[in-house]
Amino acid sequence: MPTITFEQPNGTATDVEVAEGGNIMRAAVTNGIAGIVGECGGQAMCATCHVYVNPEDAAGLPELSEDEDEMLDCTTAERTANSRLGCQVSLGGALQSIRVAVPSEQV
């Protein structure tokens, strides 16, 4: 099964397995990963599932849509080149594992 590694600001890391097609926000919320909120339910409307993707895993990522790109300007923690909304990144296919850092602030 695809695996997501969540790294907290204090350095602790947690691995979460997801079904094919599962996204980062849903995996975090259903597994109780701190620091991922997902207030809008996964519709790229609230920008509270912001993560920083490990640059080495960037190649397999789905492309950034215009909507996600624009909503990333709404994040509470600083946006970087590695910023994504967790609800817009699904695992599966070529993307079987990914490491993401959880920002220190989400709201």
Added chain:
Amino acid sequence: MNESILIIGAGHAGVQLAETLREHGHAGAITLVDQGAQQPYQRPPLSKDFVASAQEPEVLPLRSEDFYAQQRIELLTGARATAVDRAARTVTLSDGQQRGYDRLVFATGARNRVLSCPGAEDPRVIGLRTLQDAEILRRQLDGAQRVVVAGAGFIGLEFAASARARGIDVTVLHSAPRVLNRSVSAQLSNWFTQAHRGDGIELRLGEGVQSIDVQEDLLVQSSAGESCRADLVVYGIGVLPNIELAEASGLECENGILVDAALRTSDERVYAVGDCANVGRDGTRVRLESVQNAADQARSLARTLCGEPTAYSEIAWFWSIQGRHRLQIAGLAEPTDSSVLLGDPGSEKFSIARLRDGQLVAVESINRPADHAAARKLLARGERITEAMLAGASLKDLANAAPVAA
């Protein structure tokens, strides 16, 4: 802080409050009481993705199953609070047990205004609010070919667009002359009317449901004397705040439970947050029905309950997904506020700025998240943004520029 806090209602507001109390170090007991039988869940997808796809959808929980135990939050599901005794500081539950509290929070939300015309009691006439409603609706939608939607508010139109996208014939009856008339500018309302009609939805304005003849299928009679056959009638005609329990305990209620800016009722040990709370601030009263309002009020109240008195002051924002179109609203406008168009509605990507006394108070955006993101920043900073400034620069440019004092 070792006080015991009892929260009635485990929706977005109640669960957020419990979580933020623990984040701020509240050490006392936290009890969440909810009449629903299942784990607390996300509501926004219910009128959108949940009914849009013919495939079995997954329910999105608000928190993980073990979250409540891990955070020492006692979650009592399937338990209805039936009485509050404020003098004794106890709440009676539907199973007869009594729970004491040091602080009590009403997060009781709202319920659907029920369609009450003749024929509305038929099981094929459905309101949409809870997970149970959504599951019933999904089952009935399979095989349905014609649906009548009563009410063109957010829920009605979200559902109508989802059903239309599944190839179902959809007629929307709305008794007011404009869609979304409580929520958006006249310009945006008119744009949505055209957009939904363009997608094949029959939208009849100024025409409500008069009665439903229950036959093999349903024959809906409108107030204009028209009739329309349907396999299913779905209504979204507004909600009523759940105030009965608060009212019976002697708390002042009027369109919600009356609270001050710190979300406190007239009883200093009792508070209200979310859809059920009518908040007084700067001489006005506001009761909102949205996830953002529920979650942000809960976060604000958690600070107060942890010893840091906080007046609720977040900028309101909303969203709605109507078929292909994403609506986002930042700020609260009044019908009398003026409107300034930003962008070209023909492109299906534009915003409408709302101004009061020449100053920006809200922005409605269609498929333009960048405008919404910028508007939230500008409004939160309390900057004075004028029509002239909007004419000369994009919202994003204004948000990125050095702040100008209001």
